Amino acid sequence: MMIKGYNEVYLDDVMEEFAVMFDYAVNNQHMDIDTFGALFLDSPVCHGIEIGNPYYINKGGSELVMLVLESHHLEADYITYDTGFGKTPEYWMGWITAYVQWKSGFKFSTIFSAIAPSDIFALYYPLHEADVKKGYDVLMERVEKAPTNLYKLRKKSEITQKQLAQYAEVKERTIRAYEQRETEINKAQVNIVRALSLVLGCSIEDLLE
Numbered sequence: 001m002m003i004k005g006y007n008e009v010y011l012d013d014v015m016e017e018f019a020v021m022f023d024y025a026v027n028n029q030h031m032d033i034d035t036f037g038a039l040f041l042d043s044p045v046c047h048g049i050e051i052g053n054p055y056y057i058n059k060g061g062s063e064l065v066m067l068v069l070e071s072h073h074l075e076a077d078y079i080t081y082d083t084g085f086g087k088t089p090e091y092w093m094g095w096i097t098a099y100v101q102w103k104s105g106f107k108f109s110t111i112f113s114a115i116a117p118s119d120i121f122a123l124y125y126p127l128h129e130a131d132v133k134k135g136y137d138v139l140m141e142r143v144e145k146a147p148t149n150l151y152k153l154r155k156k157s158e159i160t161q162k163q164l165a166q167y168a169e170v171k172e173r174t175i176r177a178y179e180q181r182e183t184e185i186n187k188a189q190v191n192i193v194r195a196l197s198l199v200l201g202c203s204i205e206d207l208l209e
Helices: 008-028 033-041 044-050 061-071 089-104 108-114 117-121 132-145 149-157 161-168 172-179 190-200
Strands: none
Touching (some): 008 061, 033 061, 033 117, 044 108, 089 108, 089 117, 149 161, 149 172, 149 190
16 A cells, blocks of 8 residues: 555545635536646645655635636636535545555556546535445446556556666566556655656656556
8 A cells, every 4th residue: 555645644634625625617617628627637745645744635615726826827706605505526536646646556647547537526416415434436447447657657668577677777567566466666765766767758756656
């Protein structure tokens, strides 16, 4: 199991505000759910929540939306969060995603590359009344079947596992284990991940899940 970004005592609050964030972005700011998801991934808010930065995990959901937009120099009028919609599918989408990210330790980018926000949203009717662990299992099945970042970057570089092993001086079976998720690359020795990143022309962070 990957290391969690913050203590479980904060989990309910983070799930609540992450849920509000997507609900507010879509139903109050009238943004497309996948468009906002992409903006979120490319903002400091994303990494801040992943690592449990108090500045971000103590913010309200509507405040998080404004921070995401500000990070992209996008202007939006602040609107008081309207709870008249009740707990919407967008709310549930954010709620379950925050739980999956915390429990799995995967980055939000890893989750959303395997199953887009709109696809998580589409699971609302079969899953919103189920136990949170059921939602976790369904989403994680998709995430774990998705290609790893290492696999995608290696394919982009057009080299085989054997070639990468030779160039990076890393055992081929180690690379195979990372790509097949038999071993967590997030727990790999720094020198191994650095060697792989130098060959693939990416940052260490790009290889992490």
